[in-house]
Amino acid sequence: MRAATLYTLYGRxxxxxxxxxxxxxxxxxLRPGVSWTVFCNREARQVLARLFPGLATEYVPxxxxxxxxxxxxxxxxxxAVRRARPDVFWIPSGTNSFPGRWGRVPxxxxxxxxxxxxxxxxxxxxxxxxxxxxxxxRAVRRSVAFTAVSRFTADDMARFLGIRENVAVxxxxxxxxxxxxxAGAADLLRSRHGLVARRYLFAPGRTDYVxxxxxxxxxxxxxxxxxxxxxxxxxxxxxxxxxxHETFLAHLARADAGRGELLYLGRVDDDVLAALYQECLATVxxxxxxxxxxxxxxxxxxxxxxxxxDAGSLPxxxxxxxxxxxxxxxxxxxxxxxxxxxxxALREExxxxxxxxxxxxxxxxxxxxMLAALETAAQRR
Numbered sequence: 619m620r621a622a623t624l625y626t627l628y629g630r631x632x633x634x635x636x637x638x639x640x641x642x643x644x645x646x647x648l649r650p651g652v653s654w655t656v657f658c659n660r661e662a663r664q665v666l667a668r669l670f671p672g673l674a675t676e677y678v679p680x681x682x683x684x685x686x687x688x689x690x691x692x693x694x695x696x697x698a699v700r701r702a703r704p705d706v707f708w709i710p711s712g713t714n715s716f717p718g719r720w721g722r723v724p725x726x727x728x729x730x731x732x733x734x735x736x737x738x739x740x741x742x743x744x745x746x747x748x749x750x751x752x753x754x755x756r757a758v759r760r761s762v763a764f765t766a767v768s769r770f771t772a773d774d775m776a777r778f779l780g781i782r783e784n785v786a787v788x789x790x791x792x793x794x795x796x797x798x799x800x801a802g803a804a805d806l807l808r809s810r811h812g813l814v815a816r817r818y819l820f821a822p823g824r825t826d827y828v829x830x831x832x833x834x835x836x837x838x839x840x841x842x843x844x845x846x847x848x849x850x851x852x853x854x855x856x857x858x859x860x861x862x863h864e865t866f867l868a869h870l871a872r873a874d875a876g877r878g879e880l881l882y883l884g885r886v887d888d889d890v891l892a893a894l895y896q897e898c899l900a901t902v903x904x905x906x907x908x909x910x911x912x913x914x915x916x917x918x919x920x921x922x923x924x925x926x927x928d929a930g931s932l933p934x935x936x937x938x939x940x941x942x943x944x945x946x947x948x949x950x951x952x953x954x955x956x957x958x959x960x961x962x963a964l965r966e967e968x969x970x971x972x973x974x975x976x977x978x979x980x981x982x983x984x985x986x987x988m989l990a991a992l993e994t995a996a997q998r999r
Contacts, residue, residue, distance in 0.1 A: 620653045621992055622704035622723075624715050626681050627661040632824050632858065633912050634730050636794030637767070638710045639669060644791070644985035646670070652989070655702040657681065657695075676702070688752055691718045699723055706996035708988075712757035712764075713749045719760075726995040727761040728788075729771055731909025731930065733829055735778045740829045740907070741861050754779065763995040765988065767910045768931035786991045789935075791981030793916040803893035810890070811854070811883060813897070818852040819959070820898035820922075822891075822913045823905075825855070825882075827862025827869075831904035831927060831945070836873045838904075838951050839880060846959050847879065853902075855882045856894060895920040900958045900965065903927065906945055911935050915979055918972030923965040925958045927951075939975030941968060 655674045659681035680690035695718035709727040717725035733740050763784040766772035775781040804815040874880035901917035903926040917924045924940035926932050943954040
C-alpha cells in the first residue's frame with residue numbers, strides 16, 4: 619500500500635501533533651512495507667527529519683501559513699498528490715485540514731474532538747470559522763472513511779456532523795512523551811521552580827482557559843486557600859499558550875496574590891516535564907472538554923493519582939483509574955480536591971487502578987486500527 623498524509627507545525631506540538639508522530643512511528647514499525655509520503659511545511663519537515671530518517675517528505679511552501687494551507691489544499695494540491703500516486707490519503711485532523719480535489723485518491727480523515735460545537739468561546743472567532751466553515755465541511759464531504767480517537771468523539775461526529783457510517787474508533791496509545799525516571803528530579807524542581815516533592819498538584823496541558831477549565835481550578839484554589847492549601851500545597855501549571863492564555867495569566871495572578879503558590883511554568887523540556895509528573899502529589903485535569911486526554915494516561919504511567927472531570931472522553935479513557943468530579947460543579951471539584959490531597963489510602967488505590975487502566979492502551983493497537991482503516995479506505999477508490 620502507498621499512503622500519503624499531511625503534517626504541519628506552527629510553533630507548537632500539542633496532543634494532536636504528537637499523536638500523529640507516535641501513530642506514524644507505530645504504523646511504520648508494524649507494517650514496514652507501507653510506502654509513506656508526507657506533505658509538510660518547513661517546521662514539520664525539520665521535526666520529521668529528526669524523528670524519521672529516510673521518510674519521504676515533500677516540502678510545500680504554501681503550508682508555512684495556516685490560511686495559505688487551505689488555499690493549497692483547495693486549489694493547488696491535486697497535481698502534487700497525484701504525482702505521489704497514493705492508494706489512500708490520511709488527513710490526521712479533520713478540524714485543521716481537509717482533503718483536496720484529488721479525484722480518484724480516497725481519503726481517510728481522523729477527528730480528535732469537536733469541542734467547538736460543545737463549548738461556546740472555546741476558540742477565537744477566526745479559528746472557529748476556519749474549523750467549522752472551511753475544514754470540517756470539506757473533510758466530511760470528501761472523505762470515504764473516518765477514524766475517531768474515542769467513542770465519545772465518534773458519537774459527536776454522528777450528532778453534529780451526521781457521520782454515522784464508515785467510522786472506526788481507534789484509541790491513541792498511552793503517552794506521546796518519554797516515560798523514564800529523571801535522576802535528581804526533586805532537586806531539579808526545587809532549584810528551578812521552588813517546588814517540593816509531593817507538595818504540589820500538577821495541571822498539565824495547553825492553556826485553553828475555557829476548554830481546559832482553568833478558571834474552575836483557579837476558583838477552587840481560592841476557595842480552599844485557607845484549608846486544603848493552607849500548609850503550602852502548591853498548584854503548578856505547564857503547557858504551551860492556548861486560547862485565552864492572557865486571561866488565564868491575569869486570573870492566576872489575581873488568585874495567587876503574590877504568594878508564589880500558583881505557578882505557570884510555560885512550555886518545559888522533557889526532563890522537567892518528566893520530573894513534574896514524577897514528583898507531584900497528584901495530577902489534576904479540570905477540563906470542560908477533551909477528545910481523548912493524554913495527561914490522564916501519562917500520569918497513570920508515572921504512577922501518580924489522577925483527579926479529572928467527567929467531561930468529554932475523560933471517563934472513557936480514565937475508566938476506574940481516576941477520581942472523577944462532575945464537570946463545572948465547583949462544590950464537587952473542591953470536595954474531590956480535598957480528598958485527593960488528604961487521603962493517602964485513596965491516592966495509593968488510584969495509583970494501582972491507574973496502572974491497570976493504562977495497560978489497556980498501546981501504540982501498536984493504535985497502529986493496527988489505523989492501518990486497517992487505511993486499507994478499507996483504499997478499497998473505496
